[in-house]
Amino acid sequence: MQASNLVNLLQINRCDSEKLEHIDINEVVNDTRAITPGCCFVAISGGHFDGHQHVQAALDAGAALIVIEKPVEISDHSRVIMVPNTYKALAQISTRFYGNPSSKLTTFGVTGTNGKTTITHLISQIMEDAGQKTGIIGTMYNKIGDTKIPTINTTPDPHTVQSILSEMVTADVNSVAMEVSSIALVQGRVWGVDFDTAIFTNLTEDHLDYHKTFENYFAAKTLLFSQLGNSFADGQWAKNAVINIDDPAGVKLLDKTAANILTYGTHGKGLLQAANIRVTSHGTEYDLSIDNQTYPVKLQLMGDFNVYNSLAAFGAAYVNGIDPEQIIQSLETVKGVRGRFEVVPNDADVTAIVDYAHTPDGLQNVLETINAFAKGKVYCVVGCGGDRDALKRPIMAQIATDYSTNPVFTSDNPRTEDPEMILDDMVVNLNADQYVRQIDRREAINYALSQAVAGDVVLIAGKGHEDYQIIGTTKHHLDDVEIVNDFFEK
Ligand SMILES: CC(=O)N[C@H]1[C@@H](OP(=O)(O)OP(=O)(O)OC[C@H]2O[C@@H](n3ccc(=O)[nH]c3=O)[C@H](O)[C@@H]2O)O[C@H](CO)[C@@H](O)[C@@H]1O[C@H](C)C(=O)N[C@@H](C)C(=O)N[C@H](CCC(=O)O)C(=O)O
Numbered sequence: 001m002q003a004s005n006l007v008n009l010l011q012i013n014r015c016d017s018e019k020l021e022h023i024d025i026n027e028v029v030n031d032t033r034a035i036t037p038g039c040c041f042v043a044i045s046g047g048h049f050d051g052h053q054h055v056q057a058a059l060d061a062g063a064a065l066i067v068i069e070k071p072v073e074i075s076d077h078s079r080v081i082m083v084p085n086t087y088k089a090l091a092q093i094s095t096r097f098y099g100n101p102s103s104k105l106t107t108f109g110v111t112g113t114n115g116k117t118t119i120t121h122l123i124s125q126i127m128e129d130a131g132q133k134t135g136i137i138g139t140m141y142n143k144i145g146d147t148k149i150p151t152i153n154t155t156p157d158p159h160t161v162q163s164i165l166s167e168m169v170t171a172d173v174n175s176v177a178m179e180v181s182s183i184a185l186v187q188g189r190v191w192g193v194d195f196d197t198a199i200f201t202n203l204t205e206d207h208l209d210y211h212k213t214f215e216n217y218f219a220a221k222t223l224l225f226s227q228l229g230n231s232f233a234d235g236q237w238a239k240n241a242v243i244n245i246d247d248p249a250g251v252k253l254l255d256k257t258a259a260n261i262l263t264y265g266t267h268g269k270g271l272l273q274a275a276n277i278r279v280t281s282h283g284t285e286y287d288l289s290i291d292n293q294t295y296p297v298k299l300q301l302m303g304d305f306n307v308y309n310s311l312a313a314f315g316a317a318y319v320n321g322i323d324p325e326q327i328i329q330s331l332e333t334v335k336g337v338r339g340r341f342e343v344v345p346n347d348a349d350v351t352a353i354v355d356y357a358h359t360p361d362g363l364q365n366v367l368e369t370i371n372a373f374a375k376g377k378v379y380c381v382v383g384c385g386g387d388r389d390a391l392k393r394p395i396m397a398q399i400a401t402d403y404s405t406n407p408v409f410t411s412d413n414p415r416t417e418d419p420e421m422i423l424d425d426m427v428v429n430l431n432a433d434q435y436v437r438q439i440d441r442r443e444a445i446n447y448a449l450s451q452a453v454a455g456d457v458v459l460i461a462g463k464g465h466e467d468y469q470i471i472g473t474t475k476h477h478l479d480d481v482e483i484v485n486d487f488f489e490k
């Protein structure tokens with residue numbers, strides 16, 4: 001692609017536009033490790049690495065065009081353009097380079113503290129059953145049809161977002177369900193994504209290390225909705241917001257968007273409602289109402305919170321024209337999402353559950369669900385991540401103590417923090433006789449399983465699908481489901 005084609009959409013501070021006519025770009029790159037001859041290298045100033053310090057090396061490696069946001073010392077500036085914000089330029093250039101892929105897909109964006117992964121998987125299942133090929137971008141992986149690509153972030157950087165969306169278009173994907181984190185919204189990782197439907201799940205304590213205040217955290221979430229549906233595209237008011245109005249933050253969102261709004265909730269609230277909710281030992285049942293029709297729903301998923309997740313997915317599919325009975329049929333087939341309330345079968349009659357709950361609200365919801373059916377003791381093995389929101393540590397420990405009979409505190413991903421200090425933060429308001437403390441996660445799980453007898457429940461919370469533990473900066477293999485299976489095999 002001609003460089004001028006990419007560059008003419010940028011807000012440029014300094015550039016020799018005539019020269020750009022003769023430059024061809026074969027790739028967009030924001031990582032020095034991926035530079036190839038003929039690429040456009042966009043220098044990003046990150047927390048650990050600044051691409052601006054490597055501009056000369058990028059030119060030497062054959063980069064055809066360099067985009068910077070601050071002066072750099074190099075011999076020849078003819079292939080360098082300066083913009084106010086390279087991160088935004090990266091989103092703009094990538095969107096054009098990859099042919100604005102989201103405009104060719106039905107694009108769902110899901111935001112909120114909990115439920116994003118579950119909802120994206122439910123939406124994907126519904127759309128697949130409706131005959132579409134689907135994609136997912138999220139915490140567990142990026143998925144194109146049946147191909148799963150490992151990922152670091154829940155929502156990747158703008159270049160990765162656009163290139164994955166473009167791969168989806170090439171693979172004839174029709175619709176994509178994307179988790180949109182609050183941090184991604186603040187940083188602009190989804191600039192250039194033309195969402196058709198935005199979904200709000202809930203807002204509770206998380207990521208305050210990043211956002212500092214709950215107000216900032218809420219403001220970040222509003223961006224997905226305030227950036228949706230402002231234009232009268234193709235003569236249609238075609239954008240939709242699907243919002244949980246049982247959550248006060250959802251109510252506050254209602255006047256933040258120009259898009260059509262489908263509210264959902266329980267207790268008689270919402271245009272889409274669930275009533276008569278029953279949690280059974282093998283799932284959750286409720287009556288779903290919309291547009292003066294009521295439908296019985298029998299989910300295999302456990303817990304009130306999954307009623308909300310299923311309503312959100314139903315709403316998203318419904319506003320995109322999928323038949324309600326067909327949506328419910330799809331929801332009823334979903335057995336579960338990996339590491340989300342995953343019951344690990346065993347012959348000991350102990351209900352061992354691996355769940356990704358890693359926020360206070362998530363943990364409380366899971367324990368409440370367990371308490372609704374538990375007959376014996378409830379062991380709760382849980383820790384808190386290092387280098388992340390420390391405020392939630394004592395709250396999570398208190399919830400584990402209040403809602404389980406036997407809390408066992410252990411390590412999550414300690415990262416570069418001392419795991420003992422993380423546990424000290426967790427137990428600060430508790431007496432030592434209220435809990436068991438075991439820093440080694442495998443040992444902690446084995447301890448809980450060895451204590452449990454038939455009829456007891458062992459919840460292993462926090463890491464869900466993850467098959468690693470990050471200690472320092474190293475990832476060690478560790479898989480909660482595998483540990484449970486090993487224990488019962490022995
Ligand atoms: C705080 C934050 O947002 N960090 C993100 C940020 O990292 P950073 O600023 O340290 O990046 P950096 O390493 O300095 O690199 C800067 C630039 O130089 C490039 N680079 C880097 C190294 C090199 O050798 N050469 C090079 O060119 C990088 O590609 C990048 O373009 O940019 C990286 C690349 O896009 C992200 O992976 C990283 O997310 C880290 C891993 C992270 O933990 N982020 C968390 C806070 C986060 O974003 N979480 C949310 C929510 C998760 C949830 O659902 O709970 C998420 O969406 O993931």
Ligand SMILES: Nc1ncnc2c1ncn2[C@@H]1O[C@H](COP(=O)(O)OP(=O)(O)OP(=O)(O)O)[C@@H](O)[C@H]1O
Binds near residue numbers: 117139154305365366
């Ligand atoms: N709607 C919900 N409300 C509260 N808790 C939920 C909800 N849905 C799921 N959870 C809990 O949160 C955990 C994580 O669920 P899920 O992965 O779907 O959320 P998420 O928003 O994708 O989280 P993350 O972005 O941090 O990965 C689940 O294992 C469950 O314990």
